Amino acid sequence: MRISSFGLGAALCALALAATSAQAAPDAGARQIAATCSACHGTNGFSVGGTPMLAGLNRAHFIKQMKDFKSGARPATVMHRHAAAYDDAEIEKLADYFASQKRR
Amino acid sequence: MAFKRRDFLKLAAAGAGAAALSACGAGGMTRAGKAHVVVVGGGFGGATTAKYLRMWGSGIEVTLIERNPNFISCPTSNLILGGTRTLAENTFGYDTLRDKYGIKILHAEVLAVDAAKQTVTTTSGVVHYDRLVLSPGIDFMYDSLPNLRDAAAQAQIPHAWKAGEQTVNLRKQLEAMRDGGVYVLSIPKAPYRCPPGPYERACQVAFYLKNHKPKSKVIVLDANPEITSKKGLFTKAWADLYPGIVDYRPNNEAQSVDVATRTIVTEFDKVKADVLNVVPPQKAGAVADHAGIVNIDGRWCGVDFLTYESTVHRNIHVIGDSIAAALPKSGHMANQTGKICAGAIVSLVNGDPVYKTPKFANTCYSFVSDKEAVNVAGVYRYDAEKKTMLGIKESAGVSNTASEIEGAYAFAWANNIWSDMLK
Numbered sequence: 355m356r357i358s359s360f361g362l363g364a365a366l367c368a369l370a371l372a373a374t375s376a377q378a379a380p381d382a383g384a385r386q387i388a389a390t391c392s393a394c395h396g397t398n399g400f401s402v403g404g405t406p407m408l409a410g411l412n413r414a415h416f417i418k419q420m421k422d423f424k425s426g427a428r429p430a431t432v433m434h435r436h437a438a439a440y441d442d443a444e445i446e447k448l449a450d451y452f453a454s455q456k457r458r
Numbered sequence: 459m460a461f462k463r464r465d466f467l468k469l470a471a472a473g474a475g476a477a478a479l480s481a482c483g484a485g486g487m488t489r490a491g492k493a494h495v496v497v498v499g500g501g502f503g504g505a506t507t508a509k510y511l512r513m514w515g516s517g518i519e520v521t522l523i524e525r526n527p528n529f530i531s532c533p534t535s536n537l538i539l540g541g542t543r544t545l546a547e548n549t550f551g552y553d554t555l556r557d558k559y560g561i562k563i564l565h566a567e568v569l570a571v572d573a574a575k576q577t578v579t580t581t582s583g584v585v586h587y588d589r590l591v592l593s594p595g596i597d598f599m600y601d602s603l604p605n606l607r608d609a610a611a612q613a614q615i616p617h618a619w620k621a622g623e624q625t626v627n628l629r630k631q632l633e634a635m636r637d638g639g640v641y642v643l644s645i646p647k648a649p650y651r652c653p654p655g656p657y658e659r660a661c662q663v664a665f666y667l668k669n670h671k672p673k674s675k676v677i678v679l680d681a682n683p684e685i686t687s688k689k690g691l692f693t694k695a696w697a698d699l700y701p702g703i704v705d706y707r708p709n710n711e712a713q714s715v716d717v718a719t720r721t722i723v724t725e726f727d728k729v730k731a732d733v734l735n736v737v738p739p740q741k742a743g744a745v746a747d748h749a750g751i752v753n754i755d756g757r758w759c760g761v762d763f764l765t766y767e768s769t770v771h772r773n774i775h776v777i778g779d780s781i782a783a784a785l786p787k788s789g790h791m792a793n794q795t796g797k798i799c800a801g802a803i804v805s806l807v808n809g810d811p812v813y814k815t816p817k818f819a820n821t822c823y824s825f826v827s828d829k830e831a832v833n834v835a836g837v838y839r840y841d842a843e844k845k846t847m848l849g850i851k852e853s854a855g856v857s858n859t860a861s862e863i864e865g866a867y868a869f870a871w872a873n874n875i876w877s878d879m880l881k
Contacts, residue, residue: 382801382813385514389797390818393790393875397513402877404870431857431864432835436819439837439853444817 381451387444388451399452409455416449493518493807496578496587498568498745500524500552503778503792504593505879510800512559518807521562521585522555523578529880532652533789534825534872535621539629540662541670542828548621554881571749573771589803591766591775592751592759593792594743595620596651599757603715603738611717615734619651631733632663637671639732644712644722646739647681649758651779651787654687654834656680656737658824661692664700665827676704677731679724681711687786688824688834688856695826695860712736742780749774758782763840763847764812766799775799785838785847786820793875794818816840816847823868831868832857 388399391408395401399408408416422428423437440448493515497508500522508522529550537543555561566580571590578585598617600607606615616624616631632641641663645656660678667674685692685706696704710724720734741757751759751768759776760769766781768774777799778792785791795818802812821835837853840846857864 382805382810383815386798386801386813387817389510389801390794392878393793393819394821394871396874397509397878397881401870402873402881404866405874431861431867432821432833435835435853435855436821436837439817439819439839439850 384447384451388448391448398455400455408452410457411452413449413453416452417445420445493588494521494586495519495589495591495803496521496523496585497591497593498523498578499593499595499743500529501593501595501778501792502789502875502879503796504591505529505555506793507591507593507777507796507800508561509555509559509879510797511803512561514800515804515807518804521564522552523564523566523568523580523585524552525565525567527565530621531872531876532621535625536655536659536662537825537828538625539632539659540665540828545621545626550876550880552880568745568748571745573749573774576773589773589775591777591799592745592749592780593778593796594745594780596740596779596787597743598738599741600738603712603736605717606715606736606738614717615715615720615736617737618735619737628733628735632666635671635674635732638673639671640675640677641667641733642677642679642722642729642731642735644736645678645680645682646737647711648686649787650737650740653786654822654824657685657688657692658826660704661695661700661826664696664703668700668703674703677729678704678706679710679712679722679727679729680706680708683708688832691826691832691856691860699827746776746780751776754782763845764814764816765802765806766795775803783847786822788820788822790820790822790875793879794820821871823864823871825865825868826860829862829865830860831864832860833864
């Protein structure tokens with residue numbers, strides 16, 4: 355099933371990032387922009403339900419969803435408008451941030 | 459909860475220590491010194507700021523001062539009037555902020571703020587701060603409706619614009635109303651808290667009346683020239699779902715009210731209601747006055763949109779409904795301004811540059827029935843030239859139509875934002 359393969363990818367990704375970013379200072383910009391999403395998607399992307407969990411989401415999957423919302427390829431009630439406001443660099447920054455959040 | 463006086467003295471001493479250290483540090487504090495940030499107001503803005511300060515600012519001590527024992531959410535509280543939700547379901551405690559994030563919670567009323575001495579005087583003592591964050595929400599202006607100022611008058615004619623006792627009172631009045639009765643809602647001129655809120659309320663009251671007292675009417679007396687938010691969607695909901703029940707009258711600002719007879723007079727109308735619900739004009743919460751930071755139109759607070767510092771006192775920050783901005787006065791917006799404020803305070807305390815390109819979103823759902831909702835959303839970015847937040851055109855818009863899917867998303871929004879601020 356698609357969801358579980360994303361989960362596994364995300365877990366591996368999170369482990370890899372945890373190893374490399376232990377000493378690095380958090381990117382305040384990425385943290386700040388990601389915090390925008392958390393009102394609906396939970397703190398650091400850990401949704402408490404009803405909206406997709408962004409924490410630990412596969413980077414490429416996140417980027418594709420945002421671009422599909424933007425282009426209209428993926429229909430939405432509200433995400434197409436949110437996605438329209440972010441450029442590629444911002445979307446990639448968000449993808450990195452959420453991919454690095456380890457699911458508990 | 460017990461917050462003893464000696465704890466304050468400790469806090470004050472810690473604050474004084476940090477201040478003493480500041481002589482040799484950047485930005486008034488040092489990396490080593492534990493800055494003490496006091497947040498006043500535990501709503502969408504203040505609770506979020508307090509939590510994110512503790513998440514992002516290692517070592518920053520945070521005290522949250524809130525006069526109420528619990529947080530009661532305004533969003534989804536109109537459903538209480540519709541009869542499909544209870545006040546208890548909208549009530550949440552501050553325990554997790556205290557236990558998980560180590561925030562000192564002080565349930566007290568703020569009496570005074572001394573910007574020079576950096577102290578907040580409360581009903582439970584004096585607290586020193588290195589930085590102060592005010593999230594005072596709104597207070598009501600009774601200049602044009604002076605006889606609605608006292609509690610007895612508000613028991614008869616509630617505003618129910620801060621979820622709580624008055625919401626329950628209004629619901630009871632609707633339950634007691636005869637079939638064939640008239641509910642009148644008076645809306646003030648914008649800006650006021652929650653632009654689509656009054657129109658959602660008209661839907662919720664109409665929902666209840668349609669199902670239980672179908673001969674009754676909802677009369678909306680709007681001071682504004684037209685519906686201020688989601689106009690097409692509300693107009694359609696009233697026509698499709700509540701035909702013959704909702705009577706919307708624009709350009710009808712309340713001029714006077716007779717409390718005993720529940721009669722309201724506007725420039726064009728005089729309406730005797732069975733249940734009268736007057737939402738008065740609004741201004742920044744009283745705490746902003748105590749701090750002397752109300753400097754726009756005598757009602758709102760000017761801020762630096764990179765730090766949310768007041769344009770009057772630099773180490774007093776203000777967020778949420780109280781600020782003067784081209785942003786909707788919503789809980790979502792308070793949550794978002796709170797996070798920019800928290801991030802900026804962490805940078806200032808650490809002597810780092812503040813984030814220069816803030817961007818954030820507003821998402822606001824309204825229930826047109828018990829299950830169907832509509833949204834308005836938009837993303838805003840900082841404009842360095844104009845030094846303010848501007849809406850991004852491509853992102854602004856509303857739902858195509860009301861739906862149950864959006865009703866489910868509305869509850870998902872609510873559960874996630876409550877969690878984001880309190881859990």
